Amino acid sequence: MRKHSKIPKIKYPLLLLIPAAILFALALEPFGFTSAGFLCIFLLLYFTKQLTTTSNWKQTLTSTLLFSSLVTLTSFYWIWNAIRNISGQGVILSSLLFLIYALVSFYKIGIIFFGSVFFTKQRKIKDTYFFLLVLPSLFLISDWICPMVFPVYWGDLFRNNIIWRQMARLGTEVLGFVSVISASLLYLMILKSDKGIRGYLPYLLPIVCFFTINLYFLAETIPQGPTIHLTLLQPNTEYAKREVQENQVWMTKTIQSVYDIGLEAIRNSPKPIDLIVIPESAIPFLGTLDSKDQNSTYSKSFVEITESLVRNSNAPLVFNELVSDEGSRNSFTLLHPISMLSERRYKQILLPFGEYLPGEKQMPWLRSLFPETSRHMPGKLTDALRFQTKTGETVTFSPLICYEILYPDLVRKMIEHSPPEFILNLTNDSWFESQTETMQHAGAGRLRSIESGRPIVRVAVTGLTTAFDPWGREMMGELQTFQKGIGYLDLPTVLEERTTPYIQFGPSPWRFMAVFLIFFVFFRSPRRILSNKMKNEIEI
Incomplete structure (x- = not known):
């Protein structure tokens, strides 16, 4: 008697991509449903x-473009605002650019679709091999080899479950890999099991093991360094187009607003301040570096307010500025008290279409489409920054500017090069005009804190200003977005020697494993008989 699959086939499989994309969105912020992430993968x-x-290449391409578009429209719809603001174009052209972007923005799904069709065309792969070795490996490889304007990893779908996300100690790619394996085990359990509860055990046992590993990570004791008192400013400066750069009234008002909120924070601080933090683009276009360059951004008013805040608090000040140093640089600046010396670190990974225009040399006409795009130069890997607390202890931290928090490899390189006691991220999400975007951006910092084993403090010009401990838990009440706010945070740092499996080994072992599993299944499985051959023909 023929056994029927417990998972029925549907007439129009493409329709499945609609609920999959909706579940993808529900797994991310502001919803954060981990169960939606598992259902999406399922x-x-x-x-x-x-x-x-079907093994149809046209259908595979259609599926790739369709899912990419649906994910962008449901999860990352806020990109339309960024395109409109950066391009300065009307609704019709901005919408057209957005739809073109949507078609290819999540092209990484094509690695899974095309890879699966290719392998099953060439080989007769057992279901167990296909779901537990091939598909999870393709998911990991897609995370690895697919650069994206806004990087999203499969592990990001599971960052809102406090237990499950601890697998990011091994890397976000591993979190995604393990999550796909778990969904595959459930798929196979439904597909194959017909022996009652005993038949379920082989599929459930590995998932229980994953939970046990995560519980161990969650219960880990992390040696702490000194606890420091931070003052975080959220001035709620609106995004500024180039036309306001010459508007003296607007610029003066903005500088005064930042200075006023800084003085208020100093007066009302419940404890002696160890570090004051002003976010990215709090004062746009200007800088404190007195450069001879004709494009110098030097502002005496900017210098005066930063030095005044340092003198009034007798504490170091971190702020963002635009400086001219062999080109335009997005700078993370630390101003020390007493000496009034500044240390600068330049942004290393620039935002495409926001801070530089890809292909502008080859296609100069792109500048007419994106007139607000800056011409920044990237910085280089440098040492962590250091400052002295009120109790005389020296504390180190790694600086990240906005977009850089999305890149696990960058954070790992910085920690390997110069280990910090915490990570400080200055950011500006005002261009997107979306609470969803700023929550998703902040959510990436949650996984970076787990990967690095260090607390991450995120200070945003319009919000979301928050902080995560080394387990990805919030350490302070979030300041409301699109409002002025002041946050005070007692931050327990970790020792510089603190490490995690991801920091020690990086993603390479897991990527090698994924490639090995792909080759193992490919050469282990028998060849398929070509469709144009007779079934009884012997293949030599």
Whole structure:
């Protein structure tokens, strides 16, 4: 008697991509439903299996473009605002640019779809191999080899579950890999099990093991360094187009507003301040570096307010500025008290279309489409910054500017090069005009804190200003977005020697494992008989 699959086939599999994309959005902020992430992966596994039965390249390409578009429209719809603000174009052209971007923005799903169809066309792969070795490996490889304007990893779908996300100690790619394996185990359990509870155990046992590992990570005791008192300013400066750079009234008002909120924070601080933090773009276009360059951004008023805040608090000040140093630089600046010496670190990974225009040399006409795009130069890897607390202890931290928090590899390189006791991220999400975007951006910092084993403090010009401990838990009440605010944070740092498996080994072992599993299954499985051959023909 023929056994029927417990997972029924549907007539139009492409329709599955709609609920999969909706579940993708529900897994991310502001919803953060981990169960939605698992259901999304489950539907993608089922859809990919259906895709391999047709083995149609056109349908595979259609599926890739469709899912990319649906994910952008449901999860990252806020990108439209950024395109409109940066391009300065009307609704019609901005919408057209957004739709073009949507078609290819999540092209990494094509690695999974095309890879699965290719392998099943060439080999007769057992379901167990396909779901537990091939598909999870393709998911990991897609995270690895697919650069994106706004990097999103499969592990990001699970960053809001306090237990499950601890797997990011091994890296976000591993969190995604393990999550896909777990969804695959559930798929196989439904597909194959017909022996009652005993038949479920082989599939549930690995998932229980993953939970046990995560519980161990969650219970880990992390040696602490000194606790410091931070004052975080959120001035709520609106995004500024170039036209306001010459508007003296607007610039003066902005500088005064930042200075006023800084003085208020100093007066009302419940404890002696160890560090004051002003976010990215609090005072746009200007800087404190007195450069002879004709494009110098030097502002005497900027210098005066920063030095005044340092003198009034007798504490170091961190702020963002635009300086001219062999080109335009997005700078993270630390101003020390007493000596009034400044240390600068320049942003290393620039935002495409926001801070530089890809392909501008080859296609100069792109500048007419994106007139607000800056011409910044990237910085280089440098040492962590140091400052002295009120109790006389020296504390080190790694500086990140906005977009850089999205890159695990960058954070790892910085820690390997010069280990810090915490990470400080200055950011500006005002261009997106979306609370969803700023929550998703902040959520990336949650995984960076787990990967690095260090607290991450995020200070945003319009919000979300928050902080995460080394387990990804919030350490302070979030300041409301699009409002002025002041946050005070007693931050327990960690020792510089603190490490995690990801910091020690990086992503390479897991990437090698994924490639090995792909080759193992490919050469382990028998060849498929070509469709144009007779079934009884012997293949030599």
